[in-house]
Amino acid sequence: MASIVSTPSKIKAWTYTEYGKSAEVLKLKSDVKVPQVKEDQVLIKVVAAALNPVDFKRMVGLFKASDPPLPVVAGYDVAGIVVKVGSKANKFKEGDEVYGNVNEFALDHPKQHGSLAEYTVVEEKLLALKPKNLSFAEAAGIPLAIETAYEGLERVGFKAGETILVLGGAGGVGTLVIQLAKQVYGASKVAATSSTAKLELLKSLGADVAIDYTKVKIEDLPEKFDVVYDAVGNSEEAVKAVKAVKEGGRVVTIYGEVTPPAILFFVTSKGSILEKLNPFLESGKVKPLIDPKGTFPFSQTLEAFSHLQTGRAIGKVVIYPIP
Structure with missing residues (x-):
């Protein structure tokens, strides 16, 4: 050595x-x-x-x-x-x-x-x-953020053509969920939440719909989603998340108490995930x-x-x- x-x-x-x-x-x-x-x-x-x-x-x-x-x-x-x-x-x-x-x-x-x-x-x-x-x-x-983003999408079996709502879209995990859903998985629509000042950022990352959580209640959204990814992880958000999902849809959260059908997971780190996603980082599709x-x-x-x-x-x- x-x-x-x-x-x-x-x-x-x-x-x-x-x-x-x-x-x-x-x-x-x-x-x-x-x-x-x-x-x-x-x-x-x-x-x-x-x-x-x-x-x-x-x-x-x-x-x-x-x-x-x-x-x-x-x-x-x-x-x-x-x-x-x-x-x-x-x-x-x-x-x-x-x-x-x-x-x-x-x-x-x-x-x-x-x-x-x-x-x-x-x-x-x-x-x-x-x-x-x-x-x-x-x-x-x-590493930790992209592994968390990827593993959460895998846990709920997210696939091309589906719609997703990302709670906490401007945070470390949320910014990568938006990009992976769009660039790697081929989402048909990505919606994400943030405060007023960060809405343009969400759009620049690939969100089709940027939702100001200070003005819009998630549970009142007219549209429901195939998957809701709660990248905030407090129990209040988790309850709202379940109300924004289609019947039979899936909800994943990264921290805190969960309300069924939501699932909670803690990430497992793997170099193989980074290797798989490196081409998207090197091409600039995921930033x-x-x-x-x-x-x-x-x-x-x-x-x-x-x-x-x-x-x-x-x-x-x-x-x-x-x-």
């Missing part, structure tokens, strides 16, 4: 040693050990990482029962460069530019050492080569969306979490560069 660079023994990483709000418990440590590379893993020099709501939900202790022991290095999404390869890993070589979600299961015993660090280790099966046309920052914002505030440098990760937690972020909140 020779390495193309000499890896430091101690690195900087955003770590929490107790549960609580990110602003209070997340600290930048400079003496974190580089995790050992197991035989099926690669060591990545992290160039960019993205934040996800699951990060701060874990931090406040919502999923303690299946969490690893503290301290935890936060972060799921990563884009970076392979610097060391495990003895049985043969998919990537040193120097490869890769991206992925470091946790195979979002909530079932995720890693103690996540992506908000200078280096992280990841099973090679969770990674794919970074699309050549995307920057590290753009690539970092894709990553970084929040208009731009990227946040590694030192401003707390500010980035603060912005994400307002619930007003558009697309993905990305940490870049990571020195």
